Amino acid sequence: MFRDNTVFVIGAGASAEFDMPVGSKLMETIAQNCVFRFEGHQMVEGVLPILDHYRQQYNMFSHYDVDRLNEKLNKMRQIAESIHMAESIDEYIFRYSGDPEVAEMGKLQIAYAIARAEKECILKTGSFDAGQNFHGADRTWVYEFAKALMIGVRADDVDQIGANITIICFNYDRCIEHYLERAVVHAYPGVTDERARLIVDGINIIHPYGSLGLLRQFPFGSAENFEAMANNIITWSETIGDSQITEGIKNAMRDAETVVFLGFAFARQNMELLDARITERPTDIIRAFSTGYGLPQEAEQAYKENISRLYTPGLSQVFIDNVRIRFGAKCADFLQTNRYNLVQ
Numbered sequence: 001m002f003r004d005n006t007v008f009v010i011g012a013g014a015s016a017e018f019d020m021p022v023g024s025k026l027m028e029t030i031a032q033n034c035v036f037r038f039e040g041h042q043m044v045e046g047v048l049p050i051l052d053h054y055r056q057q058y059n060m061f062s063h064y065d066v067d068r069l070n071e072k073l074n075k076m077r078q079i080a081e082s083i084h085m086a087e088s089i090d091e092y093i094f095r096y097s098g099d100p101e102v103a104e105m106g107k108l109q110i111a112y113a114i115a116r117a118e119k120e121c122i123l124k125t126g127s128f129d130a131g132q133n134f135h136g137a138d139r140t141w142v143y144e145f146a147k148a149l150m151i152g153v154r155a156d157d158v159d160q161i162g163a164n165i166t167i168i169c170f171n172y173d174r175c176i177e178h179y180l181e182r183a184v185v186h187a188y189p190g191v192t193d194e195r196a197r198l199i200v201d202g203i204n205i206i207h208p209y210g211s212l213g214l215l216r217q218f219p220f221g222s223a224e225n226f227e228a229m230a231n232n233i234i235t236w237s238e239t240i241g242d243s244q245i246t247e248g249i250k251n252a253m254r255d256a257e258t259v260v261f262l263g264f265a266f267a268r269q270n271m272e273l274l275d276a277r278i279t280e281r282p283t284d285i286i287r288a289f290s291t292g293y294g295l296p297q298e299a300e301q302a303y304k305e306n307i308s309r310l311y312t313p314g315l316s317q318v319f320i321d322n323v324r325i326r327f328g329a330k331c332a333d334f335l336q337t338n339r340y341n342l343v344q
Contacts, residue, residue: 001152002165003344007256008145009274010169010176012088013263013293014331017140018175019121021113023265027083027092029117030109034080036073050112053227076105087267090209094236094269103235111230114172114212115223123175125221130185130193141262141331142176146183148339158188159195162203166252170270172211172233178220206248208273210234236269250276253310258342261290262331266306274310286311286319289341291334292327300325 012022021029036046043051054072058065079092079102086092089106096102122128128136137143153161161184169176177200184196191199197216212218213232218225239245253259253276264270288307295303304323308316326334335342 001150001161001344002148002342003258004164005255006164006258006260006342007166007168007252009259009261009264010167010171011262011264011270012171013265013291014141015171015173015175016263017331018123018137018142018173020117020171020173020175022171023088026110026113027086027089029113030089030106031080031083033109033113034076034083034105036076047112049223049226050108053108072101072105075101076109079105079109090236091267091269097235097237106235107230107233108227110172110233111212111226112223115226115229118173118175118178118212119221119223121173121175123178123220128179128182130182134182134186137179139332140179141335142179142183144332144335144339146180146187148335148343149180150183150187151343155188155190158184158191159199159202161199166204166206166256168206168208168249168252168274169211170208170264172207172209174211174215174220177205177215181215204248204252206245206252208239208245208249208270209236236273239273246273249273257286259286259288259307260342261288261307262334263291263293265295266303271306271310276310277313286322288319288323289334289338290323290325291329291331292325293330295325295327297327300327 012026015022016025033047033050036051037044054069058069060066060069083089083092086095089110093103093106118124122137122140127133149162149165162180167176180200180203181193181196184199185191185193210233212229218229218232234242253274256276290303290307301320303325304320307323308319311319324338326337329337
């Protein structure tokens with residue numbers, strides 16, 4: 001098992017190992033899905049389920065309603081044309097905090113894109129399960145993560161798996177939860193799917209921007225209810241106003257003895273959510289590790305200073321010296337190398 005009070009901060013790069021469209025790829029997908037083109041009354045470009053969602057809201061025999069629908073489609077085209085100037089879809093929605101339609105459209109597009117991606121990723125139904133198809137994800141980071149999570153856990157104590165860690169996942173997908181449920185069933189013969197789900201439910205997993213929803217309510221790989229899934233997505237502005245989420249994050253970060261960043265890009269608004277600024281205990285007992293794939297090594301000192309500022313108003317050289325960034329390493333490689341630095 002991992003050391004007590006270990007916090008894993010999961011970013012877009014971690015989900016990329018499951019072939020999920022995250023970061024710039026997610027924005028490209030959303031931009032493409034925001035464009036609708038018609039020839040006469042026939043749609044020749046666009047996503048039909050999204051168009052049908054809006055058609056159901058309007059009377060297509062009313063000129064006023066048709067005009068309102070066209071206004072929405074035009075606004076989505078504007079999103080498609082300008083989203084590439086944002087660092088992420090979350091940041092784009094934040095720019096238009098005063099326009100609730102942008103948030104509503106953004107959430108719907110996110111839910112559709114992620115739900116479709118779950119259906120096609122390497123953990124999709126038919127390619128991955130708790131039986132013979134379990135090993136399809138062995139080259140991903142969550143395989144190494146799950147093995148470390150279960151080290152030293154006897155079958156009699158299986159319900160305690162993950163009880164001493166926190167996962168703060170900034171991604172909308174449920175790949176972690178889905179994999180861990182299957183991994184528990186695979187690793188402990190006799191554990192039922194329902195019991196495995198309860199075990200994973202017991203792990204403190206926080207999605208600051210929401211997710212597609214609970215797996216028991218919205219099964220992994222099912223995109224049919226993407227409209228309802230969109231209601232589980234929340235914006236940065238909504239997150240900072242939700243004390244349950246913000247306090248949950250800050251409590252985990254304050255209690256952390258080890259913080260591990262996986263596939264995380266250290267975006268400003270995400271770092272603000274993680275800001276603990278503790279003063280009641282020395283920060284030199286906190287260790288921090290991070291993957292560095294895609295990050296410029298020339299900015300190493302800046303990354304370490306930003307991590308240090310999560311815990312101290314100024315800069316702590318002692319804390320900075322406790323930060324380890326493995327540049328060029330993806331999440332799976334990082335966990336293979338550092339697993340025994342993280343387990344007890």
